[in-house]
Amino acid sequence: MKPKYIVLDRDGVINVDLFDYVMDTKDFKFEEDSYEALIELGKNGYEIIVATNQKCINLGLISFEGIEKINNYWIDLVAKAGVKIKSVEVCPHRDEENCDCRKPKTGLLKNAENKHKISLKNCFFVGDKISDIECALAHGCIPILVKTGYGLRSIQERGSRENLTIKKNLNEAVKFILNEA
Numbered sequence: 001m002k003p004k005y006i007v008l009d010r011d012g013v014i015n016v017d018l019f020d021y022v023m024d025t026k027d028f029k030f031e032e033d034s035y036e037a038l039i040e041l042g043k044n045g046y047e048i049i050v051a052t053n054q055k056c057i058n059l060g061l062i063s064f065e066g067i068e069k070i071n072n073y074w075i076d077l078v079a080k081a082g083v084k085i086k087s088v089e090v091c092p093h094r095d096e097e098n099c100d101c102r103k104p105k106t107g108l109l110k111n112a113e114n115k116h117k118i119s120l121k122n123c124f125f126v127g128d129k130i131s132d133i134e135c136a137l138a139h140g141c142i143p144i145l146v147k148t149g150y151g152l153r154s155i156q157e158r159g160s161r162e163n164l165t166i167k168k169n170l171n172e173a174v175k176f177i178l179n180e181a
């Protein structure tokens, strides 16, 4: 099976956005049916790239290792069902640092592309914020906005993006993607 790639935001897509920072594995709760959605993607030959802004690192609230520990926690749960997460790309920067990777900038996608020698152009990118949508469009990915996390607020903010694909949650987005392919 030729690999297909998909980009996912983490907070508000994979896990419940606390509207605060996920600082410990006990704060990490899968969004409704998102675990099943990740498994379904894996079973259908999708390689999963996660692109997540975590300015809490450079705000000094948690270490990079702390974020890694939380990611390893859920990645291990997904791996138990035989699905490997290919890459988790983390931006630790605050807005003021003006980095190249904080979404809507596309550095996280470029990092994954360079690391794995792949292209993420024309891949689906599922996110709950307009910054995800803008990142997807800037990089040539196909954005899908979910209503979980900040999604309902983002629908208000979407402005002129009238024909943006909007789904209830990651699981519904994945069903849509698998039907499209």
Ligand SMILES: [Mg+2]
Residues within 6 Å of the ligand: 009, 010, 011, 012, 013, 017, 127, 128, 129, 149, 150
């Ligand atoms: Mg999010």
Ligand SMILES: [Zn+2]
Residues within 6 Å of the ligand: 091, 092, 093, 099, 100, 101, 102
């Ligand atoms: Zn950054």
